[in-house]
Amino acid sequence: MRNFTRYIIFALPIIFLGVNITAQELTQEEKLTQKKEIRRLLKDCVSQYQIENYDAVNTKADSILILEEDNADALYYKSLSYYNVGDTTTAIETLRRGVDLSPLSSRLKILFSRILLTLNNTTEAMSLVDEVLAIKPKLPEALYLKGLVLLAQNDSTQAIVFFQQALKNQIFSD
């Protein structure tokens, strides 16, 4: 009896630990498979974007978003596709959702800001680009965009400063 109790005392944690390890491994394996699938879908998404097959881009992006609803790349290509077929409204809706789901994505905010700029919404465009610059103050694309917004606001002197800074950072980072 004493042996049995000892066995239980030692064995149970091992059994539980073992079970837990197996469960964790399975989850990681699944995660790994999912990541691979997302990578594959994203690659397809980019290829379809390059050949301007925007319907396919959307389908691939949706497949990614089922697996990972806040995937910034998928949201980016989805928005870009809508924008390229002239559906700016849906592009903006998608970007708003994207920025909510993935608030740290500079890529989404920059695209959003650029589209807003084409619609002359310089206030919101500036606010988005400033959010990016608050996190990444040296990001050349954001500095460039800020210059463009300033130019649209007729501040060419400041625009030049941001253009120069963007180029300096870009050249040095090469």
Added chain:
Amino acid sequence: MIRHTNIKKFVLVLFLIVLPGVLSVPTATAAFRYLHEGMKIPPLEGKDIITNQDITSEAYLKDNNMLIIVFWATWSKRSLDELKALKEIALQYSGKSMKIIAVNVDDTIITATRKNRILQIIKDLELPFPAIIDNNLELFYKFGVIAVPSTAITDPTGIIRYGPAGYSLSTKDFIVDSIEVLLGLKDTAELAVAKKGYVPNNKALRYYNLGLNLRHKRLYDRALSNIEIAIKTDSTFPVPYSLVGEINLLKKNYIEAIAQYQIATALDSEFVAAWAGLGQSYLMNNQLDSAEICLNKALELDENFTPAMISLSTVLSETSRADSARQILLTAQELNPKDPTLYYYLGEIYLKLEDKTSAIDQLRKALELYFPDK
């Protein structure tokens, strides 16, 4: 506006970004950054834009053909001129052991619209040789193309013998001369092209290549040790001296850089990249007069050598000749309209000339090239 010292610093950085390895090209033309005469081309493959057939450099070389590879783009007028010239050449040498492959380098990403444009141009030109698209500009970067168009002319073993950069009035004759030499149709002594190039000792070339690879990995001291062996093995091979000059330029040892480039240019007075490197070193060492002489010499030897143009424009700008600097950069832009740095420099020049509108225009163009509209 950035100060002169900053401009110089930028020029140095750019020069070294744009030029890694270029300074090591031995002949009067310097089309490629990473390959030079005497080196084998990397395998080249793709699908013929028209027929969709597989095209490989190896298949052509296997049949004992010399090979002409032209890097071209639809946005470059000179590219189209060269393709027309190559068409004539292909017909002239039809039946001889000579093959041509046109490699399109329009952009990193070729959209469906762009592909159609390329296809249309190829169809209109009725080229009697295949054209392939350089996906992701892989070949462009592997070769280190300096200007568009640029041409690699190889012997049947795939070794680059000549590499004219850009396309000027004399390029067609140069290519014809090269073909005649490589096909053995004329006595090489009669031809100007035969005088160009230096055939180094094999061991020296091996150590030089090793040094070059280490330099690309920024292992400068190890690179220098290997180049030193190359120099000891073949002390009249000019290219390693130029590479030592480049590494010293990177390490900001301008005096030593000058000394090394001087040896390189003394050994090969037509070594364009070494003249450009020497000019750059003088510029960094604030010897503007000497810099100008060397950079002009480089451009005299190869009028299409845009890195020398960038440095010369800085010299001119710093010596109150901003308008001449502007002219040079405009020419450079015509040669290489996809190089954003050229627009950046011109933007700075316009700011000096107090032409804010043109400056904004140039800076924006530079940025648009870095960050194209999606």
